[in-house]
Amino acid sequence: MSETPWISSYPSPARxxxxxxxGPVYEILDTAAQRFGDRPAVEFMGRRATYRQLHALANRxxxxxxxxxxxxxxxxxxxxxxxxxxxxxxxxxxxxxGTVVNYSPLDAAQVLAHKVEDSETSILVTLDVPTLLPQMxxxxxxxxxxxxxxxxxxxxxxxxxxxxxxxxxxxxxxxxDGHVPFRSLLANEGAxxxxxxxxxxxxxxxxxxxxxxxxxxxxxxLTHANLTAAMSQYLxxxxxxxxxxxxxxxxxxxxxxxxxxxxxxxxxxxxVRLGAEIIxxxxxxxxxxxxxxxxxxxxxxxxxxxxxTALLAxxxxxxxxxxxxxxxxSGGAPLPLEVQERFRTVTGSELNEGWGMxxxxxxxxxxxxxxMRKAGSCGIPVPGxxxxxxxxxxxxxxxxxxxxxxICIKGPNVMKGYWKNAQATADVMTADGFLRTGDVxxxxxxxxxxxxxxxxxxxxxxxxxxxPRNIEEAIYTHPAVAEVSVIGIPDEYRGQSPKAFIAxxxxxTPFSLDELxxxxxxxLGKHEMIGVIEFRDSLPKTAVGKILKTALYEEEAQxxxxxxxxx
Amino acid sequence: xxxxxxxxxxxxxxxxxxxxxxxxxRYCRFFHFVDHFDPEExxxxxxxxxxxxxxxxxxxxxxxxxxxxxxLDDKTAELAIVVASGARHLGVGTACLDALIARxxxxxxxxxxxxxxxxxxxxxxxxxxxxxxxxxxxxxxLRWVLALTAEPEPAS
Numbered sequence: 001m002s003e004t005p006w007i008s009s010y011p012s013p014a015r016x017x018x019x020x021x022x023g024p025v026y027e028i029l030d031t032a033a034q035r036f037g038d039r040p041a042v043e044f045m046g047r048r049a050t051y052r053q054l055h056a057l058a059n060r061x062x063x064x065x066x067x068x069x070x071x072x073x074x075x076x077x078x079x080x081x082x083x084x085x086x087x088x089x090x091x092x093x094x095x096x097x098g099t100v101v102n103y104s105p106l107d108a109a110q111v112l113a114h115k116v117e118d119s120e121t122s123i124l125v126t127l128d129v130p131t132l133l134p135q136m137x138x139x140x141x142x143x144x145x146x147x148x149x150x151x152x153x154x155x156x157x158x159x160x161x162x163x164x165x166x167x168x169x170x171x172x173x174x175x176x177d178g179h180v181p182f183r184s185l186l187a188n189e190g191a192x193x194x195x196x197x198x199x200x201x202x203x204x205x206x207x208x209x210x211x212x213x214x215x216x217x218x219x220x221x222l223t224h225a226n227l228t229a230a231m232s233q234y235l236x237x238x239x240x241x242x243x244x245x246x247x248x249x250x251x252x253x254x255x256x257x258x259x260x261x262x263x264x265x266x267x268x269x270x271x272v273r274l275g276a277e278i279i280x281x282x283x284x285x286x287x288x289x290x291x292x293x294x295x296x297x298x299x300x301x302x303x304x305x306x307x308x309t310a311l312l313a314x315x316x317x318x319x320x321x322x323x324x325x326x327x328x329x330s331g332g333a334p335l336p337l338e339v340q341e342r343f344r345t346v347t348g349s350e351l352n353e354g355w356g357m358x359x360x361x362x363x364x365x366x367x368x369x370x371x372m373r374k375a376g377s378c379g380i381p382v383p384g385x386x387x388x389x390x391x392x393x394x395x396x397x398x399x400x401x402x403x404x405x406x407i408c409i410k411g412p413n414v415m416k417g418y419w420k421n422a423q424a425t426a427d428v429m430t431a432d433g434f435l436r437t438g439d440v441x442x443x444x445x446x447x448x449x450x451x452x453x454x455x456x457x458x459x460x461x462x463x464x465x466x467x468p469r470n471i472e473e474a475i476y477t478h479p480a481v482a483e484v485s486v487i488g489i490p491d492e493y494r495g496q497s498p499k500a501f502i503a504x505x506x507x508x509t510p511f512s513l514d515e516l517x518x519x520x521x522x523x524l525g526k527h528e529m530i531g532v533i534e535f536r537d538s539l540p541k542t543a544v545g546k547i548l549k550t551a552l553y554e555e556e557a558q559x560x561x562x563x564x565x566x567x
Numbered sequence: 568x569x570x571x572x573x574x575x576x577x578x579x580x581x582x583x584x585x586x587x588x589x590x591x592x593r594y595c596r597f598f599h600f601v602d603h604f605d606p607e608e609x610x611x612x613x614x615x616x617x618x619x620x621x622x623x624x625x626x627x628x629x630x631x632x633x634x635x636x637x638x639l640d641d642k643t644a645e646l647a648i649v650v651a652s653g654a655r656h657l658g659v660g661t662a663c664l665d666a667l668i669a670r671x672x673x674x675x676x677x678x679x680x681x682x683x684x685x686x687x688x689x690x691x692x693x694x695x696x697x698x699x700x701x702x703x704x705x706x707x708x709l710r711w712v713l714a715l716t717a718e719p720e721p722a723s
Contacts, residue, residue, distance in 0.1 A: 214591060393701035393703070394701060454706065455704060455706060457706065457707035469594070472600055473600055476599075476600040483601075485598075539599070542645060542682060543618070543638075544637045545597055545647070546596075546647070547597065547598040549598070549706070549708075550706070
C-alpha cells in the first residue's frame, strides 16, 4: 500500500497537498470585516452585529485590554458561555498581543485553580452570573489572577451599538476589588497598539487545557499558525465543484461550547473566515436548536453525536424544513452508524464525521462531502496532515498501513507542545515528530481511518474527554470507600457514561448514587459526574493484587448481552 | 544492599516500603488508589506461601524495595515490584528482580509476566533492561513477558 493512499480519495478539486495559508488568527476577522463588513456576523437573543461592528468591538476590546496591561506574553482567561462577549474578547486579546486561555464552566474548583496557576493567567473575562463569577472571585488575590473583566447579561441588550458608542474613560483604572466592567473595556476609540507577528509558528494564540490519564490538565500550546492552518485545512476539504460553501452567504448555529477547541476552531473561527453569520445558543436545547435550524435557514451545523441523537428523538423534526443545510459535521466522539443513517433519512442531509483532538487544533480527518464515503470510518487525513500507525506494543516502531496501531499525526495543525511541560510533550511525540494520539485504528487501501480502540484510560462522554482515574481519585476520598474502579459503559445519549465499582470499608454503610454525586459535586466537573455505581465485596484482581478493569468490562458486556433486547 | 527472601517477620518493613511510595507509584502497583494498607493484605505478601515467592531489599536496617512473583501454574509467574520513593535509581528494583528470577529459574519456571500501566516508565526501563518484551496490549495496560529458559516458550 502507498504511504499516502488517501490522496487519491480526495474529492476534486480539493487537494491534500494544497498550499495552506497561515498567519495571525486575528487577521481572519480583519479580512472578514473588509470583505463582508455589512453582513451579519453574530446574532444573540435577537440582537445582531455586523462584521464591521464585531471588528470595531474587538479593536476596542484590544485597546481596553492593553490599558489593563495586556501585551505579548500576557495570558488572558476566558471563562464564558456562548455569548458575544466571547468573540469580542477572543479577538480583542489576540489583537492586543496577548494569549487566550480557555476555561470550562464545567470544571471543578481545583481544576480552575490549577489552570490559573499553571497558565499564568493574570486577567480573566467572565460574566456576572452565579455559576461563573464566584468561582473566579475565589481565586482573585489567592492566585496569580489580579483582574476580572466582568460582563453582564445587560451588556447584551445593546452590544452591537457599543461598536459605535463614543469613547469615554476606558478601562485603565481597575477598581480596588480587581473588577473591571466589560463595558468599560469597550469605552475607547479602538486605536490599540498593533504587535505584528513575525513568526506565526512560534507565537502562541491559545493555551487549550486538556486532561490526561494522570495528573491535572495540561495546556496544549496552539500557535497562530496551528489555528490558521486548521482553518485552511477545513476550507480546502470543502473546496468542491460546484462549490458547497460560499463566503459571505453561510449561516451557522453555534451551540457547542466555545471554550472547547472543536467549537472555537471548527465553528467560530471557520465561520469568521467564511464571513458566515453565527447564531449563538448558550446551551443545547433540542427544541430551540431544531426550530432555529429551520427558521433561520442554517446552512452549516456542527455538533457531537449526543446532539444528533437528541435531534432525531425530537418529535417535530420530520415536519421541519431543513433543506437549507449544506454541511453537517459530527466530531468529539464516534458517530454511531445508526445515528448517521437515521439523520440522512430524516433530513436528507449527510452527517460528516471527522476526528481530531485538542492537540491538533483539532483538525485530523474528514469525511469527503462528495465521492467515496465509508461506513464506520472517521474519514481521510486533512490537507497537509500525514497519519501513520505506531505499534501498540512498541511505539518506537510503525506498523504497515492496514494494520492496527496507535494513530500518529503530523501536520501544521499539530500543537507546539504542552505548556511548561517538556516531559509530557516528549512522551507524546515520536522520534520523527509525529503526535501519538492514544487512539488505536487502522487505515484501509483508500486512506480511510477506522478507530477501533484506545490505549489510554479515557472515556468520551457527550463529546468530552473523561478520565476514570480522576473520578476514582475523587470517589476514593469518600470515608466509606476502600477500593474503587471506574469504567465506561455504553450510554445511548452520552456515548459512554462512567460507572464506579466500589468496595466499602468493613462496617461502612452503602450510599446512594445521589449521595455520591453530592459528595463529588466540588471535586469533579459536571461532564465527569458518575452515572452508575455498583457495590462489590471486593474488586477482581490479578494474583499480585492489581485490579482487572478488563474483567469489569467483560462482566458489563455479558450482562448487557444477557439483558432482554429493547423493542 | 542486602536482598533476601521475604519472611513473616518483614511485615513492618514491607509496610514501610508501601507507605514510602507516592500515590502515583501505588496506583501503578495496584491499579487503584490506596492510601492505607490492611494488616491482612500486608501479611499476604510476607507470609510463607506455596503460591508466592517474595524478595526484599535492605540498606542496613532500612527497607528499600520488594518484588513478588505469584505462581500462576507450574510454569508461569506474575511479577509485582515496589520500591520506596527514597530508594529510587539505586538499582533496588533490578536487584530484587534478579534475585526473584534466579529463584524462579531454580524452581523450573519458564515465563514471568507483568501487567503494567503504559505510563509506568520506571517499570518499562526495568523490564527492557531485564529482557522483557511486550506480549499484548490491553488498552491502558501492557502485558510484559520474560522467558526464563532458552527453550521455546509454550503457547500462552
